[in-house]
Amino acid sequence: MIRGRSPVVRSAIRAASPLALLVAAFLFFAGHNQPGGGFAAGLVIGAVVALRTVAGIGRPQDATRWFAVGTALVSVVALASLLGGEPLLDQVIVSETLPLLGKVKSGSALVFDAGVTAIVVGLFVAVFDGLDADELGRDEVQV
Amino acid sequence: MIWILLVAHLVGVVAVLSLPNPRPAFAVALAAPLASAVWAASRLGGGETDTARLDWVEGLDLAVSFRVGPLGALLAVLVSGIGVLIFVYGHGYFGGGDRRGFAATLLAFSGSMLGLVWADDVWTLFLFWEATSVTSFLLVGTKSTDSAAVTAARRALLVTVAGGLVLLAGLLVLVDVAGTATLSEMGPVTGDQATVAAVLILVGAFTKSAQLPFHVWLPGAMAAPTPVSAYLHSATMVKAGIVLIGVMHPVLGAVDIWSGLGVTVGLLTMFWGAIGALRHADAKLVLAWGTVSQLGLMTAMMSLGSGKAIFAAVSLVVAHAVFKAALFMAVGEIDIRTGSRDLRSLSGLRTSMPVAFWVMVFAGLSMAGVPPLLGFPAKEAAIEASLKETGASGDLILAGVTIGSVLTVAYTTRLVLALFSDKGGESTEVAPFRWAAAAPSVLLSALGVVGYALAPSVTDWVVPAATTLETASAGYALLRWPGLDSTAFWISMGIVAGGAIIGAAAARHSSPPEPVGANNVDRLVDRTLDLAKWTTGRVQHGSLPIYLVVMALVASLAVIPFLGSIDTDQLHTWDRPLQAGMGTTVVAAAIAVAVIRSRIGAALALGVVGLGVSALFLIQGAPDLALTQLLVETVIVVGFVIGLGGLTTQFPANGFVWRSVRIGTAVLAGAAVTVALLASAEDTPSNRESLTAAAVDEGGGNNLVNVILTDLRALDTLGEVVVLVVAAMGVLALSRADTARGGGAPLSDDVRKVRR
Incomplete structure (x- = not known):
């Protein structure tokens, strides 16, 4: 419906998607010390997915893959510390001075958070798949 | 060595499944049992004891723990040694054909059984106990086209898994009374609690070892191919109950009812x-x-x-x-x-x-x-x-x-x-x-x-x-x-x-009398399924509004116990005047949602509620919550665009009664949430300082909320995301079931209603 009627909206969504992804990336990395984090980043990417669905532009299709990646990431972080004899989910923190970025401090929690992001995005894809939301982006669907 | 052998079974399962050529399936499968049998046989008669332990969550006494003493070695020789012979026999019995899946399942069973007889921790024991139930179900149902085999497999699974649940209850009671989950550290226990544990554990053992009146599954399980019967229903799985009784003897043997009931x-x-x-x-x-x-x-x-x-x-x-x-x-x-x-x-x-x-x-x-x-x-x-x-x-x-x-x-x-x-x-x-x-x-x-x-x-x-x-x-x-x-x-x-x-x-006697029917379990299963269908028909009627009403009412009842714990002295009108303004906006918008007849208007009013709450979070000094709330609201708006696309522009008119029910439910749910919040607000977070300190030291981050989410309380997050994945996979499965069945499936009424 929207695709047929409003090229402006479609173009706007198309143009805004990379910017929104950038916002998501910012939120993701900012989460350590400022508001944001993996869940928020996942929501932003989810919103992008939703908008692209409505506009009938391509969007990620395979929710199962997102879940697989996300679950694998969180599980690896959770179990990795066991191998080192540490308790479950114990964090490893790395602090490095990099060119351009200056001092960067991060830990395995970042990977854990990436898993959370992937799962949240997967949830959106799954819901849109479940609702056959792609139908809405097609011209022939009448309101 | 214990780890190597158990992991070898797992590797064997994968190896058998990924064989390019089905012919050597049984030969590959018998490697791990052969190694286990040889190792265990070399320890027969010796007095040494090997242990292997992986602590999982120390605070909860959760560990994967094995202990191979003389008994473990003897049973392993039986389990793995006969297992090897069974694989040889299976090769001859099936005489060709693709049996990779069968050989892999049999090997998985063999490994589970080995883990069961070696377990030194009740939870490890239970895990492998259930693993044998599941793998044996797959093995009994090998001929999945034969309805008798499927019924028999279902019967075996239901009886043994029901027994497994009883055993789980018994183990929980036992761990509580014994004070440890490690079998080798348990001392003899007596008393009422021990009696309860004893009865529950015995019942669990009876189901697995086919004792009266749970024996009915075993003869039916003869629908399995003979290698399965020879292995599971004679030498191994049915012995699990006997082994359990034996292992529990030092702990529960002194309980009065133990030997009387068992004998x-x-x-x-x-x-x-x-x-x-x-x-x-x-x-x-x-x-x-x-x-x-x-x-x-x-x-x-x-x-x-x-x-x-x-x-x-x-x-x-x-x-x-x-x-x-x-x-x-x-x-x-x-x-x-x-x-x-x-x-x-x-x-x-x-x-x-x-x-x-x-x-x-x-x-x-x-x-x-x-x-x-x-x-x-x-x-x-x-x-x-x-x-x-x-x-x-x-x-x-x-x-x-x-x-x-x-x-x-x-x-x-x-x-x-x-x-x-x-x-x-x-x-x-x-x-x-x-x-x-x-x-x-x-x-x-x-x-x-x-x-x-x-x-x-x-x-x-x-x-x-x-x-x-x-x-x-x-x-x-x-x-x-x-x-x-x-x-x-x-x-x-x-x-x-x-x-x-x-x-x-x-x-x-030329014609023995006809067999005594063992169909009672089947009849019970059918009755239960009928009852389940009946209940489902009553409860899952497919009306989304009624689901919501029921859920809201039940959830509201849950707060009744908290009514008494509200600390009225702590209540005050506001911290900052801005909160009052924002609160009024939220309430006004909420009333508007209920009053507006236009769907898109109601959606917008709902958006105002969400943004207002987000602003309240911000005023309160919770930027993380505010950000998340804002993002959720954004997504919900897009969701409304999708959802409203296929609906009429106006809400349908409702009768007075139904409208009153809905308003009543909404008010009740709102009141319940208010009570829950008030009751929990009184509980000041006493560990705030320690969390703040830990956030920087252990978590390496200054955003306390996120450090809690991803590090300090990461186990909660892990559980939550897993729940999320499971729920979402359910959504996917339901929607695909609908497509697969041509849209006529009763399960997907909701999905179709939403779509319409």
């Missing part, structure tokens, strides 16, 4: 199983009922708990595993070579299948407890253990064991005589001999003789195993020849003579 059920099962074995005309079913009967004897001995009885139970476990596997294999060989297992029609097999005949004779004599076979000293030990019991209960036990044994001899005699007699007329046609199908049974039946000849060595293996369960078991021995002045010997000879006469008479 009573065991002896009744021994009797009833033997009757069943006498009545059936299918050779495999005779063996199945015989197994039920033998398991009864083992259960009785293991729960009797005296030194001699435990010794007898362990000896019986060994002897039974050896001869019963051989018997099953021989019957399976007859089955694949003649196409029949019917005692009434098979004829002339003594000359056409001499190998199977002699296997059946030797293994049968061992089962009947006749010298010179391993079954004899084991049975002698059981009789002597019964003789040691005093008083009226001792007499009853002796009578029970004696009657059960007479019947055992009888059904064994009948089986062998009827199976191999000439019925007159033409002999049954027999397919060509297969080495792989015959060799394992020959080996096992020969082991019966060898075991008798080497009884002192077998004693050296059994006694240390039994003494780990009961120290009083030390000093007993398997006697090749107890001597003519032994009471047990004369009882034993009387049993053999009496049983042989009854058996011979029963074998001449």
Whole structure:
């Protein structure tokens, strides 16, 4: 419906998607010390997915893959510390001075958070798949 | 080494499944059991104990823990050693064809069983206990196109898994009363709580070991291919319950009800199983009922708990595993070579299948407890253990064991005589001999003789195993020849003579009576399913508004206990005047949502509510919450665009009653949430300082909320995201089920309603 009627909206969504992804990336990395984090980043990417669905532009299709990646990431972080004899989910923190970025401090929690992001995005894809939301982006669907 | 062997089973499963060519499936599969059997055999008779432990969550006493002592080694030899023979036999039994999935499942079962007998932690034990239930379900249902096999598999799964749940309850109570989850650290416990644990654990063991009245699944499980029956339903899985009773003996043996319940059920099962074995005309079913009967004897001995009885139970476990596997294999060989297992029609097999005949004779004599076979000293030990019991209960036990044994001899005699007699007329046609199908049974039946000849060595293996369960078991021995002045010997000879006469008479009976129906479980299952359908029809009627009303009402009831814990002194109007303004906006927008007739208008008003709440968070000083709320609101707006696209622009008009119900529910739910918030607000976070300090030190971040989410309380997050994934996969499955069934599925009414 929207695709047929409003090229402006479609173009706007198309143009805004990379910017929104950038916002998501910012939120993701900012989460350590400022508001944001993996869940928020996942929501932003989810919103992008939703908008692209409505506009009938391509969007990620395979929710199962997102879940697989996300679950694998969180599980690896959770179990990795066991191998080192540490308790479950114990964090490893790395602090490095990099060119351009200056001092960067991060830990395995970042990977854990990436898993959370992937799962949240997967949830959106799954819901849109479940609702056959792609139908809405097609011209022939009448309101 | 323990880890290596267990992981080898897992690797084996993957390897078998990924074989490019199905032919060597069984050969690849037997590698891991072979290694385990060799390792365990090298430890037989030795006193050393190996442990392996992986602490998972120390604070909760959760660990994966194994301990291989003399008992673990002995049982592993049985599990893995017979496992190897079963894989060889399976190769011959199936004679080609793609059996990769079957071999992998059988190997998975073998590994689960090994983990079960080695477990030193109740949760590890339970995990492998359930794993054997699930893998055995897959194995019994191998012929998935055969509805009888599927029903049998379902029955076996339901009984054993229901028992597993009872066992879980028992273990929870036990861990609570014993104060540890590690089996080797548990001391004897008594008292009411211990009694509850004892009964629950016994029931769990009864289901797995096919004791009355849970025995019904075992004969049905004979629908499985014979390698499965020979392995699971004789030598291994059904022994899990016996092993459990044994392992729990040092802990719960002192509980009053323990031995009384176990012995009573065991002896009744021994009797009833033997009757069943006498009545059936299918050779495999005779063996199945015989197994039920033998398991009864083992259960009785293991729960009797005296030194001699435990010794007898362990000896019986060994002897039974050896001869019963051989018997099953021989019957399976007859089955694949003649196409029949019917005692009434098979004829002339003594000359056409001499190998199977002699296997059946030797293994049968061992089962009947006749010298010179391993079954004899084991049975002698059981009789002597019964003789040691005093008083009226001792007499009853002796009578029970004696009657059960007479019947055992009888059904064994009948089986062998009827199976191999000439019925007159033409002999049954027999397919060509297969080495792989015959060799394992020959080996096992020969082991019966060898075991008798080497009884002192077998004693050296059994006694240390039994003494780990009961120290009083030390000093007993398997006697090749107890001597003519032994009471047990004369009882034993009387049993053999009496049983042989009854058996011979029963074998001449041309048409045995029809089998006793074991369909009660099936009927129960059908009733339960009917009830489930009925309940589903009532509860899951497909109306989304009613679902919401019911859920909201139930959730509202949950806050009633918190009504009293609201601290009214803490309540104050606002921290900042801005909150009052924002709050008014939110309330006004919420009322607007309920009043506006236009759908898009209501959605916008709802958006105002969300943004208002987000602003309240911000004012309160919670930027993280505000950000998340804002993002969620954004997504919800897009969701409305999608959802409203296919709907009318106005809400449909509702009648007065329905409208009142909905308003009432909404108000109630709102009140409930308010109460919940007020009640929990009083609980000031006392550990705030420690969390703040930990965030920077351990988490390495300054955003406390996110450090809590991803580090300090990451286990919660892990659980939440897993729930999220499961829920989302459910959504996917439901929507795909709809497409697959052409849109007519009752399950997806909601989905279609939303779509419309």
